[in-house]
Amino acid sequence: MSNPTPAPPMAKFDPEQAGKFFFKHGHTGWLGLRYNDHGENWVELELPWREDLLGDPDRAVLASGPIISLMDMASGMSIWQTKTAFTPVATLDLRVDYQRPARERASVFGRVECYRTTRSAAFVRGIAHDGNPDDPVAHVAGVFMTIAVDPRSKSKVMTTANNGAKSDG
Amino acid sequence: MGDAPETASLPAYAHSLGIRFDRIEDALPVLTVDFGPNVEGRPGALHGGATAGLLENAGYAALRMVLAHEDRDAVLKPINITVQYLSAGRQKQTYALGRITRLGRRNANLTVEAWQDDRARPIATAVMNILMA
Numbered sequence: 001m002s003n004p005t006p007a008p009p010m011a012k013f014d015p016e017q018a019g020k021f022f023f024k025h026g027h028t029g030w031l032g033l034r035y036n037d038h039g040e041n042w043v044e045l046e047l048p049w050r051e052d053l054l055g056d057p058d059r060a061v062l063a064s065g066p067i068i069s070l071m072d073m074a075s076g077m078s079i080w081q082t083k084t085a086f087t088p089v090a091t092l093d094l095r096v097d098y099q100r101p102a103r104e105r106a107s108v109f110g111r112v113e114c115y116r117t118t119r120s121a122a123f124v125r126g127i128a129h130d131g132n133p134d135d136p137v138a139h140v141a142g143v144f145m146t147i148a149v150d151p152r153s154k155s156k157v158m159t160t161a162n163n164g165a166k167s168d169g
Numbered sequence: 170m171g172d173a174p175e176t177a178s179l180p181a182y183a184h185s186l187g188i189r190f191d192r193i194e195d196a197l198p199v200l201t202v203d204f205g206p207n208v209e210g211r212p213g214a215l216h217g218g219a220t221a222g223l224l225e226n227a228g229y230a231a232l233r234m235v236l237a238h239e240d241r242d243a244v245l246k247p248i249n250i251t252v253q254y255l256s257a258g259r260q261k262q263t264y265a266l267g268r269i270t271r272l273g274r275r276n277a278n279l280t281v282e283a284w285q286d287d288r289a290r291p292i293a294t295a296v297m298n299i300l301m302a
Contacts, residue, residue: 026206026209027207031218052182052184053181068221068250069217090257093253093254095251098248
């Protein structure tokens with residue numbers, strides 16, 4: 001029952017720097033995610049508005065799928081920010097409650113805090129908003145598991161991080 | 170590359186990510202997405218957000234098909250989704266099928282399953298509530 005601060009054989013996790021790697025590749029790169037802000041145990045990312053991410057033929061509103069991706073990524077980064085180190089995690093369970101559609105042509109911001117970590121699990125909660133955090137688009141809650149690192153690949157952890165690692169789903 | 174009409178009816182986001190109609194199973198649509206950079210998270214693995222996007226689209230597609238069979242026309246709005254991730258998605262084609270657990274007048278409750286090469290071993294499931302306005 002503690003929040004063990006790992007003594008990682010690597011530099012302190014920096015969400016802004018990590019974002020530069022994460023968002024160059026793969027799904028989050030394709031979405032065009034950007035780092036926006038962070039605190040001691042939270043990270044906020046931005047999902048810029050894009051026409052080909054619309055979810056409804058009749059309204060210029062972002063689909064909810066990309067919002068889940070945004071929140072999933074912000075969740076992982078909030079965990080590393082809280083643990084102050086990149087450790088591979090897998091999403092176990094993620095719940096999104098949609099409050100209202102995002103405004104047309106508006107970026108959506110995902111702000112997630114990691115409010116609890118144990119040896120093997122991390123608990124997160126957060127909001128998606130389109131400019132005003134007091135009027136959220138969605139609320140999110142999730143649980144992540146830390147993945148046991150294969151001893152053979154231990155030295156590759158930082159490389160993996162730089163390659164845009166995140167939840168394997 | 171003639172798309173099935175069911176593929177054409179998917180939203181822009183689904184087209185952009187590469188989600189398409191695969192086949193009908195038990196009178197419900199199976200959607201699929203190929204593995205590629207668009208859906209990659211941890212190197213060599215499917216991103217949890219892409220998995221959720223496929224699950225969610227399969228849920229909406231199933232509900233739209235059932236409503237069409239009943240000659241009902243409704244604007245669908247998301248209430249919530251809970252995704253359970255069961256095992257890592259590999260560098261393979263992924264499928265998803267949604268089933269309607271309860272269809273009411275104003276809302277529907279769905280369960281959706283995603284799998285890769287083993288239909289009996291889902292990689293993720295979701296429960297969705299959808300408002301029909």
